[in-house]
Amino acid sequence: QAGNPAIEPLVAVSSMVAFIHPPLLASYAASKAAVAAMADAVRLAMRAVGVTVGSVHPVIFRTPMIGDALSSPAAVELVKDFTGAFRTVELETVVDEIVRGIERRAKRTVIPRQHRATPLIPGVTQALIERLLFRPRTVARAIELGSEP
16 A cells, blocks of 8 residues: 555655756766655655655755865855855754655655755756856856865
């Protein structure tokens, strides 16, 4: 039975970067988009046996593992010191939303929730992000900063 609560759901952890592809993160963006596509394909294959499959797509959140990378001059230049559109989300929010998504057996869990439309219109979102937030001068400066020892 589809959605049988006795059958545990599968959840793949991706990122908002699956839908919005920032400069200087090509490999990361490709891997996260692949995770999202894999979850979609596995969902279709597994629904016949009642297994639900979801994917999780948080924006940036700070963890000890990525703290240094987020503090680099290149990262700060590229994402405006994590303010405005690049504001980070608290780890507790990410955990709470993942649990909520699992409980609801959601196909996609986007964190924060106000970005829910992003996966629905990735091409439009990408075009806006490129035009408004990743201007050539900003990207060039981030590359320059990232090249410094």
